[in-house]
Each structure stands twice: as structure tokens, then as C-alpha cells.
Amino acid sequence: MKDIARRAGVSESAVSFALNGRPGVSETTRARVRGVAEQLGWRPSTAARALSGEGAATVGLVLARPAHSLGVDSFFLQLVSGIQEVLAERHLGLLFQMAEDVADECAVYRRWWAEHRVDGLLMVDPRADDPRPDLLDELGLPAVVIGGAPDERHPGLSTVWADDAAAMASVVDELTGLGHRRIVHIAGLPGLAHTQRRIRTLRAEADRRGLSEVHSVTTDYSDAEGAAVTRRVLRASPPPTALIYDNDVMAVAGVAAAAELGRSVPADVSVVSWEDSALCRMVKPWLSALSRDSTEFGRTAARELTSLLDGGAARAVRVPVPRLTVRGSTGAAVSRTGGGETAGPG
Amino acid sequence: MKDIARRAGVSESAVSFALNGRPGVSETTRARVRGVAEQLGWRPSTAARALSGEGAATVGLVLARPAHSLGVDSFFLQLVSGIQEVLAERHLGLLFQMAEDVADECAVYRRWWAEHRVDGLLMVDPRADDPRPDLLDELGLPAVVIGGAPDERHPGLSTVWADDAAAMASVVDELTGLGHRRIVHIAGLPGLAHTQRRIRTLRAEADRRGLSEVHSVTTDYSDAEGAAVTRRVLRASPPPTALIYDNDVMAVAGVAAAAELGRSVPADVSVVSWEDSALCRMVKPWLSALSRDSTEFGRTAARELTSLLDGGAARAVRVPVPRLTVRGSTGAAVSRTGGGETAGPG
DNA sequence: GCAGATCACTAATCCGCTTTAGGGTGTTCA
DNA sequence: TGAACACCCTAAAGCGGATTAGTGATCTGC
Structure with missing residues (x-):
């Protein structure tokens, strides 16, 4: 700058006035200074900006999933991609960190x-009984909760959420319309807020x-548990x-x-995936799935955060x-009583 | 600090002396100061540290893949997870950004x-004729190239690499051992350095x-192109x-x-995947695959970068x-002359 | 018993930028 | 013609640390 x-x-x-659009310099001087600055790149x-009170021009994102549970995933990168789009426009950096668990995340x-490293935070994977919102309140950091339900106990936090309840209802609608009356929901991690929302909604829809x-079983999202739980529930009588x-x-x-148990999809059992990706089109039959625009989800979250940083409510x-x-992978329900014989492909 | x-x-x-382990204070004072600091959290x-010449305590990572081509992926998150493990130990932040293309990445x-935002960089997806190493040289930023071949033209850059040539040779060994003589390599993006290394090695092994x-076809890594190219090459005569x-x-x-073309794996055609993940165990038959430890790959890269930051060579x-x-998914080759009739499952 | 060295600590400067408080100059109006 | 007021610009302080140059006080050696 010197x-x-x-x-x-x-x-x-x-120079400072000129470059920051502050009054106090003539337009000709401003133009000249801008020219020199540009020319010098x-x-x-x-650091200096942050030190003089402008904030760090950075927002943070922590992903608290143990490394080994990081499998094939499309949602997260899509989300981050959307976030980046919005942040890049404003030249905001994204500080990214992985953590072992929520306690670790809180420490981060x-x-x-x-350290005054970030001006705001994006919080993912909200949980039931989550300590993070309280912490964010305490620290006074602007933050957006991604995927949580609106929470009136934390008026300082923005929330970007999809209506799981409505989505679950639409799935139940579709399935009951096809005649299904025995439905198992193979859910994700029990601690996650949206898992609990989905389980609650399913129960309510079933009762109604x-x-x-109709019931739910929680898992760890892995292919191994998905397969194991599938085997277990399909062996029930009636399945x-x-x-x-x-x-x-x-x-x-x-x-x-x-398929290993000799059940064919959708003749014997219908399948719905709560997440659409290329994966759903790699098996036969292609899977009926709930689709959402994860990139747009990310954009929306980032926009909310920038709005918060600008002093918005x-x-x-x-x-x-979704x-x-x-x-x-979804078809009419057939009544069957028990057994293991195989129907032909649908 | 006041x-x-x-x-x-x-x-x-x-206080500064005490907290940074510099001489100039007594041990008792040092302990007292440390206590107070800890108590105050x-x-x-x-920002202040960076301004007084300590560096930004941050390393950068840019991923230049257009958002839409971000599909199901396991490698990248595993890699980043390993990187984080090492960086977290040293309290180094990871500044992450997505870019549209390499030019965009250079701008970042x-x-x-x-902006003095980062002390060093991790560069992924090195390409043939890549402008980034030159730029990194020019800027004088410590950097580690992840997945490139050693490059004597850029003595300032560290490289962490897997020996694709040896891996490709091992695959060709295995396949020719099974009697295969007509092999097609469905490669990734033609611009990537490792794609070209694999193609070159395959050609050399075949010639030898x-x-x-034996030949290679490049693609964009997507499931759609993978399927399309598969259909095309399997329709050749002989396939x-x-x-x-x-x-x-x-x-x-x-x-x-x-399968759609009525070819069964591995009876009619053997398949090898250059990347192992849960995906490979989700289809029948399970896929023979080249496995590597992506997390360890990330750890190694991060360690090299910290070593560079410490002044190492x-x-x-x-x-x-791998x-x-x-x-x-791999079995003995059967000679067949052309056609479209189906063999039974193997 | 006194110079010189050592030790424990403080004052002052600097990093690069923003911002507040002035300081000239020129114009306007009484 | 002088006061009031814009207008452009400069000087200086401050952000939160690290660092360098001191400053007393105690210790060492002869």
C-alpha cells in the first residue's frame, strides 16, 4: 500500500479511502489510485484488515464424522459446492475442518x-439435544444451521431446512396408494435431528x-448395516x-x-431411497428416490450466512x-404370508 | 493479552515471552502467566500473529471440478480426512475452495x-501441461502436488504420488495370466496427468x-459415459x-x-475397477479393484507440506x-467370436 | 568493593490497514 | 472583506501480537 x-x-x-469507496478523495485521484493498485495486482x-476490525473474511464449516464412516457420499460435496458459489462471489474464504465428534467440533x-479466525459458521448434521447452538449463542458467532428444524430457543441462529415431515408423508402416501401396509423405515443415525423427525412423522402418518x-430401525448409514438390517426385517413373518x-x-x-434372500424388487418388496444420486441408477431396477437440490441447499445456507454477516436478522x-x-423399485404390494420362494423379475 | x-x-x-517459550522470563513467572492464559481460555x-510475520497458520486446497461433475465420490473426502488429521495436530487451518477450471484455480x-491468506498449498488433480506448478514457483508458495509424478522441472514443489505404472502392470499381469488378450481401458479425463500415465503404461505393457x-478410451469419469463407452466397445467384433x-x-x-447387452461378468467379460470403495461391493459379482489408502495418502501429503513449512527440502x-x-468380477478369458447371445450367470 | 556479566523484566517499534482528527485551499454569503 | 463552510488530503493512533533495545537488580570474579 505504501x-x-x-x-x-x-x-x-x-489510498485507503480511494480503494474502499470512502469519501474524502476526488474522483480523479480515486481513479488514479485504482489504476496503480490494479497494475500492481x-x-x-x-490479516491486516482483520486486525483493524474488518473481520476475517472467512466462514467456518466443521464436519464431525469419524473418518472411517466417510463412505461414498454425494450430498456433502454438492452442498459445499453450492456454499462456495455464494462465498466466492463475496471473496469469503471457507475454513474447513473435520472432527471426531460433536465435543471435538465444539472445541474447534x-x-x-x-483466534478470531472466522466471522461466522455453517453448522451441519444438527442432532437431538445438540450442544452446538447453545455454544454458538454463547460465543455470539453468526451461524446458520443446515438441515435443522426451526428452533425458537435460539433466535440468533438462522436455519435452512427441508420439510422432512412433508416428504415422509408423500412417501407414505405413495406406498399406501400402492397397497402397502407393512412398511419398515431403515433410518440413519439415531442421534441426528432429522432422523428423529422422520421417525416421528412416519409414526404419526401410520397412526393416522x-x-x-410400520416402524423404524436406526443404523449408522453404512452399506453393511443397511444390508444387515434388510436381511433381519425381511426374515420377519410376515415380512x-x-x-x-x-x-x-x-x-x-x-x-x-x-436379492440374496430371493426377494425381488419390486415384486416382493418395494424400495424407496431418501437421497437421489447416480447410485440409484446403477442398480436394477432403478431406485425410486427422494430428490433434492443439494447445491441449491448450500447456496441458500451461504446466502443466509452472508445476510447475517451484513447485519441481517x-x-x-x-x-x-424433496x-x-x-x-x-416401487410397485403394488402383494400379500404374502411367509416363505422364501422367489418371484421372477418384474 | 493485556x-x-x-x-x-x-x-x-x-506474557509474549512466557507463552511462546522464549527466554527472558523466570520459570515461575512463565508458569503463572500460562495459568492465567489457560484460565482465560x-x-x-x-490475524495479529500473521501481521507480525508468523504466517497465516493456514494452508489452502482448491478443487477444480465443475459442480455438476461432482458425483458419488469416496476418494476426495478420504483424502481430506487424512490431511486434516495432520493439520489439526499443528493447529493449521485448511482453507478450501472450489473452482470451475484450472485457470480459475490459478486466480485463486x-x-x-x-492476501497472505495461506502459508502453503496442496494441489490436486495435476494435469498434463499444467500451469499451476509454474505459478506456484513464481509465487514462491510452499506446495505439495498430490498425485503427480516427480517433476524435476519444479525443484521447489514436493510430490506425493502412487506408482500408477506399477499398478497398471500388475493389473495387466493378472488379466493376461487369466488368458485375456483383448483388453479395453476405460480411462478418466484425458487432461489429467495420471490418466496419461496409465494409458502410456498400458500401451507399453501391451507392446511388451x-x-x-489393447487400447484406452478416455471419458469424463461419469456413470453415464462409463456405460456408454462400455456399450460401444462391447459391440465391437470381436469384443x-x-x-x-x-x-x-x-x-x-x-x-x-x-448386463443389458446380455454379457455376464466375469463369464463373458472381466472387470477391474481402479478405485475400491463400498460401491465395488454393492454389485454382483463384487468387483475386483485396486485398493489404496486414501486417508494415508492425505496424511502423507499434509506431512510433506508441514515439513516444507518448517523449512524442509x-x-x-x-x-x-495400489x-x-x-x-x-475377474475370471478366465473365453474365446468368442462375435455376436450377442447370452451366457448364463457364472 | 567495584567493574562486568547475567538475569528478569519493561518500553518502544513494527507488521499493513482503517479510521479519526485535523490542516490547508477555495468558494460562498453577509 | 471576513466568517462559515466545503472539499481534498495528510498525520497519527490503534488493532493484537512479536521483537528489539534497553533498564535495573543481582551475581560473579578478582
Whole structure:
């Protein structure tokens, strides 16, 4: 900046005014300074800016999943891609970190806060009884909760959420319309807030329709557990005629497990995946799946955060309800009593 | 820091000395200051530290893949997970950004450099004729190239690489051992350095063995292109008896495409996936695949970068050669002349 | 018993930028 | 013609640490 000042023949303060659009310099001087700065390829040091009270120009994102449970995943990168799109426009950096668990994640939040490393945070995978919102309140960091339900106890936090309840209802609608009355929901991690929302909604929908043989089983999202749980529930007597999987990985693994037991999809059992991706089109039959635009989800979250950083009020934004794309894995329910014989391919 | 100084009854300089292990304070004072700092949960502001010449305590990573081509992926998150493990130990932050293409990525490098945002960079997806190493040289940023071949033209850059040539040779060994003589390699993006290395090696191995019906086809790594190319090459006369896919997604899509054409795996055609993941165990038969430890790959890369940041010399580190895990998708070659009739399941 | 060295600590400067408080100059109006 | 007021610009302080140059006080050696 000294360089610019010297070459433009003005003081450093004038340079600062000129480059930041502040009043106090003539338009001609401003243009000259801008020219010199551009020519020198100058960019303000974020450290210096941060130190003089402008904030770190960075937002943080922590992913608390143990490394080994990081499997095939499409959602997260799509989400981050959308986030980046919005952040890049404003030249905001994204500080990314992985953590072992939520406690670890909280420690990261505290450290980042103490080090003035971030101006705001994006929080993913909200849980039932989550300590993070309280912490964020305490630290006073602007933050957006991604995928949580609106939470009136934390008026300072913005929330971007999809209406799982409505989506679950639409799936149940579709399945009962096809005649299914015995449905098992192979859910994800029990601790996650959206897992619990889905389980609650399923129960409510079942009660409303008088279906007694509908329940949820929680898992760790892995293909292994997806397959194991599928085998277990399909061996019940009578077995369910429809399975709802909380992610695509388990759904695909479940179809394979069903095939091993001699059950064909959708003749013997219908399958719905709560997450659409290329995976759903890699098995036969293609999986009926709930689709959402994860990239747009990310964009929305990032926009909410920038709005918060600009001093906007916190709010809850709902993204479109995931829509069920019906493909080949859902069909009419057949009544069957028990057994193991195989039907032919549908 | 003023607070600490006041509460400990010493000057701010003394606090700085005490907390940074510099001589100039007594051990008792040092302990007292440390106690106060800990009690206050104090952490130095990265901005201030950076401004006084300590560096930004941050390394950067840019992923230049268009958002839409971000599909199901296991490699990248595993890699980042390993990187984080090492960086977290040293309290180094990871600044992450997505870019549209390499030119965009270069712009990000320049900006980060000008803004003093990062102390070093991790560069992924090296390409043939890549402008990034030159740029990194020019900017003088410590950097590690992940997945490139050692490059003597850029002595300042460290490289962490897997020996694709050896891995490809092992695959060709396995396949020719099974009697395959017509092999098609369904490769990834033509611009990537490792794609070209694999293609070159395959050609060399084929020449060495006198196999004339061996070639590579490049794709965009997507399931769609994987399937399309599979259909095309299997319709050739005579068709290949073995297919090598450059990633798991295409391999799985390819198996499905083969099935549509009435070719069964491995009876009619053997399949090898160059990337192992849960995906490879979601299809029947399970896919023979080249496995590597992506997390360890990330750890190694991060360690090289920290070593560079500590003033260590740049070097090329080779990680273990990906090992072929033989599963059900590879079998003995059958000679067939043309046609479309189907063999039964193997 | 006194110079010189050592030790424990403080004062002052700097990093690069923003911002507040002035300081000239020129114009306007009484 | 002088006061009031814009207008452009400069000087200086401050952000939170690290660092360098001191400053007393205690210790060492002769």
C-alpha cells in the first residue's frame, strides 16, 4: 500500500479511502489510485484488515464424522459446492475442518472464535439435544444451521431446512396408494435431528392411517448395516412389503441383500431411497428416490450466512420439499404370508 | 493479552515471552502467566500473529471440478480426512475452495498469495501441461502436488504420488495370466496427468507382451459415459474380454451396461475397477479393484507440506502401489467370436 | 568493593490497514 | 472583506501480537 501511495503521489490514507469507496478523495485521484493498485495486482492483506476490525473474511464449516464412516457420499460435496458459489462471489474464504465428534467440533468452534479466525459458521448434521447452538449463542458467532428444524430457543441462529415431515408423508402416501401396509423405515443415525423427525412423522402418518405394522430401525448409514438390517426385517413373518432407506447407499445395499434372500424388487418388496444420486441408477431396477437440490441447499445456507454477516436478522428458510421420483423399485404390494420362494423379475 | 498481563502483574512483552517459550522470563513467572492464559481460555489472534510475520497458520486446497461433475465420490473426502488429521495436530487451518477450471484455480492461488491468506498449498488433480506448478514457483508458495509424478522441472514443489505404472502392470499381469488378450481401458479425463500415465503404461505393457488388441478410451469419469463407452466397445467384433475402469463409478455402471447387452461378468467379460470403495461391493459379482489408502495418502501429503513449512527440502514421496484385490468380477478369458447371445450367470 | 556479566523484566517499534482528527485551499454569503 | 463552510488530503493512533533495545537488580570474579 505504501508502494501505491508513493506511485500515485498521495498518502496511504488517501489510498485507503480511494480503494474502499470512502469519501474524502476526488474522483480523479480515486481513479488514479485504482489504476496503480490494479497494475500492481495489489490485494489487501486479510490479516491486516482483520486486525483493524474488518473481520476475517472467512466462514467456518466443521464436519464431525469419524473418518472411517466417510463412505461414498454425494450430498456433502454438492452442498459445499453450492456454499462456495455464494462465498466466492463475496471473496469469503471457507475454513474447513473435520472432527471426531460433536465435543471435538465444539472445541474447534471455541478455538476459531478465540483466534478470531472466522466471522461466522455453517453448522451441519444438527442432532437431538445438540450442544452446538447453545455454544454458538454463547460465543455470539453468526451461524446458520443446515438441515435443522426451526428452533425458537435460539433466535440468533438462522436455519435452512427441508420439510422432512412433508416428504415422509408423500412417501407414505405413495406406498399406501400402492397397497402397502407393512412398511419398515431403515433410518440413519439415531442421534441426528432429522432422523428423529422422520421417525416421528412416519409414526404419526401410520397412526393416522391405522397402520400398525410400520416402524423404524436406526443404523449408522453404512452399506453393511443397511444390508444387515434388510436381511433381519425381511426374515420377519410376515415380512414388510416396502422399505424406506434414509440414504442411497443403504438402499442399494438393501436391494442386494433382498436379492440374496430371493426377494425381488419390486415384486416382493418395494424400495424407496431418501437421497437421489447416480447410485440409484446403477442398480436394477432403478431406485425410486427422494430428490433434492443439494447445491441449491448450500447456496441458500451461504446466502443466509452472508445476510447475517451484513447485519441481517436471523430467520428460518425452508427449501423445497424433496420430491419423490418414482422409478422401478416401487410397485403394488402383494400379500404374502411367509416363505422364501422367489418371484421372477418384474 | 493485556488482560493476562494485568492479572499476572507483568508487561505484555513478558506474557509474549512466557507463552511462546522464549527466554527472558523466570520459570515461575512463565508458569503463572500460562495459568492465567489457560484460565482465560486465551488464544492468540491469528490475524495479529500473521501481521507480525508468523504466517497465516493456514494452508489452502482448491478443487477444480465443475459442480455438476461432482458425483458419488469416496476418494476426495478420504483424502481430506487424512490431511486434516495432520493439520489439526499443528493447529493449521485448511482453507478450501472450489473452482470451475484450472485457470480459475490459478486466480485463486494468486489472490490467496496476495492476501497472505495461506502459508502453503496442496494441489490436486495435476494435469498434463499444467500451469499451476509454474505459478506456484513464481509465487514462491510452499506446495505439495498430490498425485503427480516427480517433476524435476519444479525443484521447489514436493510430490506425493502412487506408482500408477506399477499398478497398471500388475493389473495387466493378472488379466493376461487369466488368458485375456483383448483388453479395453476405460480411462478418466484425458487432461489429467495420471490418466496419461496409465494409458502410456498400458500401451507399453501391451507392446511388451505382443498384444495388439489393447487400447484406452478416455471419458469424463461419469456413470453415464462409463456405460456408454462400455456399450460401444462391447459391440465391437470381436469384443474385448476384459475392461479396466479408471474409477469405481464407471465400473459399476459398466457392469450394468454389459448386463443389458446380455454379457455376464466375469463369464463373458472381466472387470477391474481402479478405485475400491463400498460401491465395488454393492454389485454382483463384487468387483475386483485396486485398493489404496486414501486417508494415508492425505496424511502423507499434509506431512510433506508441514515439513516444507518448517523449512524442509522439497522431495518426492511415493506411497504404496495400489494393490489389486481380486473379487468375483475377474475370471478366465473365453474365446468368442462375435455376436450377442447370452451366457448364463457364472 | 567495584567493574562486568547475567538475569528478569519493561518500553518502544513494527507488521499493513482503517479510521479519526485535523490542516490547508477555495468558494460562498453577509 | 471576513466568517462559515466545503472539499481534498495528510498525520497519527490503534488493532493484537512479536521483537528489539534497553533498564535495573543481582551475581560473579578478582
